[in-house]
Amino acid sequence: MKSILTVLLIVSCSVILAQKKVLDHSDFEIWNSIKDKSISPDGNYIMYSLEKGERDQHLKIKDGKANILFQYERGSKGRFTYDSNYAVFTINAWRDSILAMKKRKIKKEDLPKDSLGIFDLKNNSLTKMGNVKSYKIPEKWNGYLAIQLEELKKEKDTTEEKGVSDKKKKAGKKNGYHLLVQDIQTGQKDTFKFVTDYVFAKEGNLLAFATTGKDKKDNSSIYILDFEKASLTQVHTAKKAKYYQLSFSESGNNLGFIVDRDTTKVQERPTELYLWRKGQDKAQSAADASLTPNAYHPSTHAELLFSKDESKLFFGLSKPLIVKDTMLTEDEIVNVEVWTYNEPRLYTVQELQLKTDTIQSFKSVIHLNDDLRIVELASETFPEVELGDEGNAKFALLNRSEPYDLERQWTGRRARDYAIINTNTAKLKEVLTKISGDVSLSPGGKFVYGYNSMAETWFIYNIERDLYLELTKGKVFYDELHDSPSPPEPYGAAGWTENDQSLLLYDRYDIWKFDPNSGLAERLTNGRESKTRFRYVSLDKEVKFMDTNEKWLFTNFNETDKSGGYTEFNPKNNTSKSLLKGPFRYRNPIKSQLDDAVIYTKESFEEFPDIRYSDLSFKNIKIISDANPQQNNYNWGAIELVNWTSLDGDELTGILVKPENFDPTKKYPMIVNFYEKSSDRLNHHRAPNPGRSTINYSFYASRGYLIFNPDVNYRIGYPGESAYNCVIPGITSLIEKGFVDKDNIGVQGHSWGGYQIAYLVTKTDIFKAAEAGAPVPNMISAYGGIRWWTGLSRQFQYEHTQSRIGGTPWEYPIRYMENSPIFNIDKINTPLLIMHNDADGHVPWYQGIEFFVSLRRLGKPSWFLNYNGEPHWPLKLQNRKDFNIRMAQFFDYYLKSAPMPVWMDRGVPAMEKGVNQGYELMESSDKN
Numbered sequence: 001m002k003s004i005l006t007v008l009l010i011v012s013c014s015v016i017l018a019q020k021k022v023l024d025h026s027d028f029e030i031w032n033s034i035k036d037k038s039i040s041p042d043g044n045y046i047m048y049s050l051e052k053g054e055r056d057q058h059l060k061i062k063d064g065k066a067n068i069l070f071q072y073e074r075g076s077k078g079r080f081t082y083d084s085n086y087a088v089f090t091i092n093a094w095r096d097s098i099l100a101m102k103k104r105k106i107k108k109e110d111l112p113k114d115s116l117g118i119f120d121l122k123n124n125s126l127t128k129m130g131n132v133k134s135y136k137i138p139e140k141w142n143g144y145l146a147i148q149l150e151e152l153k154k155e156k157d158t159t160e161e162k163g164v165s166d167k168k169k170k171a172g173k174k175n176g177y178h179l180l181v182q183d184i185q186t187g188q189k190d191t192f193k194f195v196t197d198y199v200f201a202k203e204g205n206l207l208a209f210a211t212t213g214k215d216k217k218d219n220s221s222i223y224i225l226d227f228e229k230a231s232l233t234q235v236h237t238a239k240k241a242k243y244y245q246l247s248f249s250e251s252g253n254n255l256g257f258i259v260d261r262d263t264t265k266v267q268e269r270p271t272e273l274y275l276w277r278k279g280q281d282k283a284q285s286a287a288d289a290s291l292t293p294n295a296y297h298p299s300t301h302a303e304l305l306f307s308k309d310e311s312k313l314f315f316g317l318s319k320p321l322i323v324k325d326t327m328l329t330e331d332e333i334v335n336v337e338v339w340t341y342n343e344p345r346l347y348t349v350q351e352l353q354l355k356t357d358t359i360q361s362f363k364s365v366i367h368l369n370d371d372l373r374i375v376e377l378a379s380e381t382f383p384e385v386e387l388g389d390e391g392n393a394k395f396a397l398l399n400r401s402e403p404y405d406l407e408r409q410w411t412g413r414r415a416r417d418y419a420i421i422n423t424n425t426a427k428l429k430e431v432l433t434k435i436s437g438d439v440s441l442s443p444g445g446k447f448v449y450g451y452n453s454m455a456e457t458w459f460i461y462n463i464e465r466d467l468y469l470e471l472t473k474g475k476v477f478y479d480e481l482h483d484s485p486s487p488p489e490p491y492g493a494a495g496w497t498e499n500d501q502s503l504l505l506y507d508r509y510d511i512w513k514f515d516p517n518s519g520l521a522e523r524l525t526n527g528r529e530s531k532t533r534f535r536y537v538s539l540d541k542e543v544k545f546m547d548t549n550e551k552w553l554f555t556n557f558n559e560t561d562k563s564g565g566y567t568e569f570n571p572k573n574n575t576s577k578s579l580l581k582g583p584f585r586y587r588n589p590i591k592s593q594l595d596d597a598v599i600y601t602k603e604s605f606e607e608f609p610d611i612r613y614s615d616l617s618f619k620n621i622k623i624i625s626d627a628n629p630q631q632n633n634y635n636w637g638a639i640e641l642v643n644w645t646s647l648d649g650d651e652l653t654g655i656l657v658k659p660e661n662f663d664p665t666k667k668y669p670m671i672v673n674f675y676e677k678s679s680d681r682l683n684h685h686r687a688p689n690p691g692r693s694t695i696n697y698s699f700y701a702s703r704g705y706l707i708f709n710p711d712v713n714y715r716i717g718y719p720g721e722s723a724y725n726c727v728i729p730g731i732t733s734l735i736e737k738g739f740v741d742k743d744n745i746g747v748q749g750h751s752w753g754g755y756q757i758a759y760l761v762t763k764t765d766i767f768k769a770a771e772a773g774a775p776v777p778n779m780i781s782a783y784g785g786i787r788w789w790t791g792l793s794r795q796f797q798y799e800h801t802q803s804r805i806g807g808t809p810w811e812y813p814i815r816y817m818e819n820s821p822i823f824n825i826d827k828i829n830t831p832l833l834i835m836h837n838d839a840d841g842h843v844p845w846y847q848g849i850e851f852f853v854s855l856r857r858l859g860k861p862s863w864f865l866n867y868n869g870e871p872h873w874p875l876k877l878q879n880r881k882d883f884n885i886r887m888a889q890f891f892d893y894y895l896k897s898a899p900m901p902v903w904m905d906r907g908v909p910a911m912e913k914g915v916n917q918g919y920e921l922m923e924s925s926d927k928n
């Protein structure tokens with residue numbers, strides 16, 4: 001009887017399993033992602049939004065026991081008030097409605113505007129407000145909300161000429177918007193018209209806002225609304241003025257702003273910086289061209305920043321604008337680019353940085369307690385400034401890159417010189433020369449510290465003692481697995497303890513504490529012995545140092561089995577305690593401002609990263625969200641690590657994804673997908689979605705594919721051969737296990753992965769089909785190209801970074817030829833799908849064309865996808881969907897004997913572009 005029940009149970013389970021769905025492209029639309037997760041300051045509430053596919057979001061608020069308190073369709077970008085009594089969020093219009101209106105050619109300005117929701121967490125009530133342009137709430141005090149409204153649509157005046165109507169619309173945008181200031185508890189509102197900017201003080205109960213007149217005859221003004229005194233003070237007014245950079249000091253006792261009275265756009269009347277101080281009725285002029293060095297004027301683009309102790313106000317000084325001759329006609333203007341061989345920046349870089357150069361400013365300081373004395377900090381010689389101790393420090397750090405910008409074209413490194421400047425006296429001292437690496441001031445402003453990539457060492461410079469000290473010279477605090485012809489990168493810094501007492505640095509596994517005066521080091525963790533990587537988690541954005549009076553939280557990650565977790569560390573006695581550990585990926589927790597409650601996520605290939613709630617002990621854990629319960633209804637799959645030996649004798653690791661209900665006695669088609677090293681991402685969850693450049697692992701596993709992602713070790717000068725020596729033995733090791741269908745193996749990759757695939761198919765016929773995105777088939781022609789997103793030359797990539805050639809084409813011509821697939825393209829027998837877009841700013845798209853037309857010339861089966869106007873990857877949803885459909889049809893045709901789609905048979909003629917996609921499957925077809 002027992003055996004009969006067992007058989008029935010097995011049959012029943014088999015039926016249930018057989019009913020599971022296989023993922024399809026339409027299922028991308030039903031998968032949720034979690035957006036904008038936050039925890040209330042008191043730690044009692046959690047708010048997040050679920051976005052289904054890439055459509056409307058659904059806001060949810062829950063308590064610490066996962067009880068739903070409130071939810072709202074189309075709710076997003078939620079924020080809690082500082083007292084945790086209210087949740088404020090944006091209500092978006094239905095996306096389907098917006099799409100339908102766009103199809104009816106409704107103008108952008110006539111589309112529905114966002115609304116605002118205010119949910120009372122204590123009384124469980126909702127208030128809504130429509131037509132919202134923006135809103136702000138105080139950061140560290142309670143009670144009020146400021147809301148800027150969109151201009152209300154008015155009935156069209158049929159007697160008004162169109163030109164006049166358009167002018168009024170433009171004038172309305174320039175003249176600001178209505179600002180509602182609301183007492184959240186009572187709902188009482190005050191309305192202020194023509195508001196262009198507004199800001200709450202961080203701690204003081206104040207709101208400042210700028211207004212402009214409804215027409216040119218009216219004055220513009222700055223007002224301060226004091227909520228404690230219930231008073232409104234006009235602290236500045238001027239005719240035709242524009243205001244910029246409203247900024248309070250932290251307490252609210254000071255307000256700075258820039259006044260621009262110029263109407264000519266050529267700064268005939270330079271700007272002024274005004275300062276209001278508590279107790280004053282009116283703001284006073286603190287800086288203008290008559291008071292500043294070089295007669296520069298206060299910048300409208302540079303942020304105003306008060307020091308933490310409110311003794312200083314930092315601002316930017318701008319040079320006069322270059323005035324163009326507006327009298328020249330288009331026929332008289334010479335449009336020529338003059339490129340010069342010894343310019344520090346390539347002309348293409350200058351073009352991309354034109355706006356930044358135009359608004360460039362030099363940081364200066366006003367000493368508020370010293371008769372508003374102005375000290376210029378930055379200059380054309382040293383244009384960049386970093387402040388110390390939140391602006392309180394006596395010294396600031398200056399840097400410049402200009403002397404080394406030219407050689408950056410081929411080195412790929414941005415070297416800099418550094419100097420220290422006294423913020424009181426402007427006395428400057430150059431301290432570091434040609435440092436390539438990250439350099440900063442310590443939180444207290446006592447030290448300059450950083451990593452010198454050329455010397456491969458962390459260093460400390462003691463400002464007061466004028467002492468330079470190398471901390472890690474001869475020690476390996478840089479990437480131990482570095483395999484490119486460039487200096488290795490450091491593992492990074494955890495931070496400083498209070499009063500700049502100690503600097504904590506990472507090696508591959510551990511955290512080390514260094515004395516900045518002596519250089520003596522102490523290891524705090526014991527990760528190297530178990531190959532476990534420890535990293536510090538900063539839980540309070542307000543605290544700039546690591547507090548030795550509090551326990552610290554570390555993440556841990558084991559390099560061998562890829563498990564993760566959290567560790568508690570007590571800096572008083574240097575003891576550690578494991579809090580959580582398992583075969584999962586744990587993200588950095590988010591801690592509540594005023595409590596020890598945290599939210600965090602835990603994920604694996606099979607487990608979605610739902611929000612979890614706990615305190616810092618991680619003992620009583622509650623799962624808050626359940627974003628994708630439908631996953632249980634689908635074939636999913638499992639993931640594991642695999643190992644093999646490369647042809648170079650290296651022990652390698654990779655990831656293997658197996659379909660659900662994997663049967664080792666069966667043969668499965670397999671797709672190989674790789675970039676460089678990916679095995680550390682074993683426990684990353686891969687939700688079904690229309691990715692921009694790579695196969696979706698869960699999607700293909702659900703459809704019965706194996707996916708293999710091998711790590712690659714590189715030898716300098718031989719990147720293509722290195723890929724071959726690592727990837728092919730990995731594939732053959734899996735074939736030997738007996739479950740891989742060796743006649744149906746595909747390969748897919750993008751960018752650097754696309755290049756490696758282009759190389760591999762010239763050396764092996766092991767692949768039945770290949771998709772290569774944005775590949776480089778010709779390293780010689782690509783070497784002289786431009787990375788259009790940055791304007792940089794591509795030379796550095798081949799000489800020193802990812803392409804790993806190790807020198808120029810005239811130094812190593814054979815290496816460039818041997819690593820370029822174009823010179824062996826006649827040996828390709830693998831059908832290829834190539835995707836390369838005409839707005840690619842990373843890899844010149846003519847590389848993809850060069851690849852395709854050569855294959856076409858030889859009659860090799862190949863298809864080319866160019867998503868017009870898209871960059872390195874398709875970003876628009878409709879294009880990503882299209883790419884995923886075509887790639888799946890391509891692999892299904894070659895690896896699973898599915899029918900050929902029409903687009904593969906005859907393409908999509910230019911006349912049918914955007915009309916007929918050719919997804920339809922043909923009744924029968926012969927494979928090439």
